Amino acid sequence: MRAAALVNEEWTPDEQPLYRDTLGSQDVVLARQLQSAGLLPGRVDLGNYRAVNQLLIDHQQWFAASARQELLRPFQE
Secondary structure: OHHHHHHOOOOOOOOOOOOOOOEOHHHHHHHHHHHHOOOOOOOOOOOOHHHHHHHHHHOHHHEOHHHHHHHHHHHOO
16 A cells, blocks of 8 residues: 555655656545554654655655645645
8 A cells, every 4th residue: 555655664666667656645645644543653653744854855756746745735834
Protein backbone atom coordinates (compact mmCIF):
# COMPACT_ATOMS: atom_id res chain seq x y z
CA MET A 1 0.00 0.00 0.00
CA ARG A 2 1.39 3.36 -1.04
CA ALA A 3 0.20 5.16 2.12
CA ALA A 4 2.01 2.65 4.35
CA ALA A 5 5.18 2.97 2.28
CA LEU A 6 5.02 6.74 2.74
CA VAL A 7 4.75 6.80 6.55
CA ASN A 8 7.25 3.96 6.96
CA GLU A 9 9.78 5.54 4.57
CA GLU A 10 9.83 2.43 2.40
CA TRP A 11 8.84 3.91 -0.96
CA THR A 12 10.88 2.78 -3.95
CA PRO A 13 10.06 5.10 -6.86
CA ASP A 14 12.53 3.42 -9.21
CA GLU A 15 10.90 -0.03 -9.27
CA GLN A 16 9.46 0.77 -12.70
CA PRO A 17 12.34 1.11 -15.16
CA LEU A 18 10.40 3.17 -17.73
CA TYR A 19 9.25 5.96 -15.46
CA ARG A 20 9.65 7.29 -11.93
CA ASP A 21 6.52 6.55 -9.94
CA THR A 22 6.01 9.34 -7.40
CA LEU A 23 3.58 9.66 -4.54
CA GLY A 24 0.66 11.97 -5.20
CA SER A 25 -1.60 14.11 -3.03
CA GLN A 26 -4.18 11.30 -2.78
CA ASP A 27 -1.50 9.06 -1.21
CA VAL A 28 -0.75 11.74 1.38
CA VAL A 29 -4.45 12.28 2.17
CA LEU A 30 -5.02 8.54 2.66
CA ALA A 31 -1.89 8.14 4.79
CA ARG A 32 -2.92 11.08 6.98
CA GLN A 33 -6.47 9.70 7.40
CA LEU A 34 -5.20 6.23 8.32
CA GLN A 35 -2.66 7.68 10.72
CA SER A 36 -5.27 9.94 12.38
CA ALA A 37 -7.54 6.93 12.89
CA GLY A 38 -4.70 5.00 14.54
CA LEU A 39 -4.65 2.37 11.80
CA LEU A 40 -1.25 3.24 10.38
CA PRO A 41 1.16 4.70 12.95
CA GLY A 42 4.30 4.48 10.79
CA ARG A 43 7.71 5.99 11.44
CA VAL A 44 6.77 9.48 10.26
CA ASP A 45 4.13 11.50 12.11
CA LEU A 46 2.35 13.41 9.35
CA GLY A 47 0.89 15.75 11.98
CA ASN A 48 4.34 16.93 13.05
CA TYR A 49 5.89 19.72 10.98
CA ARG A 50 9.46 18.78 11.84
CA ALA A 51 8.89 15.15 10.82
CA VAL A 52 7.19 16.13 7.56
CA ASN A 53 9.91 18.65 6.73
CA GLN A 54 12.61 16.04 7.36
CA LEU A 55 10.74 13.54 5.19
CA LEU A 56 10.69 16.07 2.35
CA ILE A 57 14.39 16.83 2.79
CA ASP A 58 15.39 13.16 2.90
CA HIS A 59 13.12 11.91 0.10
CA GLN A 60 12.24 14.86 -2.13
CA GLN A 61 12.35 12.66 -5.25
CA TRP A 62 9.49 10.50 -3.91
CA PHE A 63 6.86 13.22 -4.16
CA ALA A 64 4.97 14.90 -6.95
CA ALA A 65 4.50 18.65 -6.47
CA SER A 66 0.88 18.09 -5.40
CA ALA A 67 2.01 15.64 -2.70
CA ARG A 68 4.57 18.12 -1.33
CA GLN A 69 1.85 20.77 -1.16
CA GLU A 70 -0.54 18.37 0.57
CA LEU A 71 2.10 17.36 3.12
CA LEU A 72 2.66 21.01 4.07
CA ARG A 73 -0.95 22.21 3.79
CA PRO A 74 -1.95 21.64 7.46
CA PHE A 75 0.98 23.74 8.66
CA GLN A 76 0.18 26.71 6.43
CA GLU A 77 -3.30 27.36 7.77
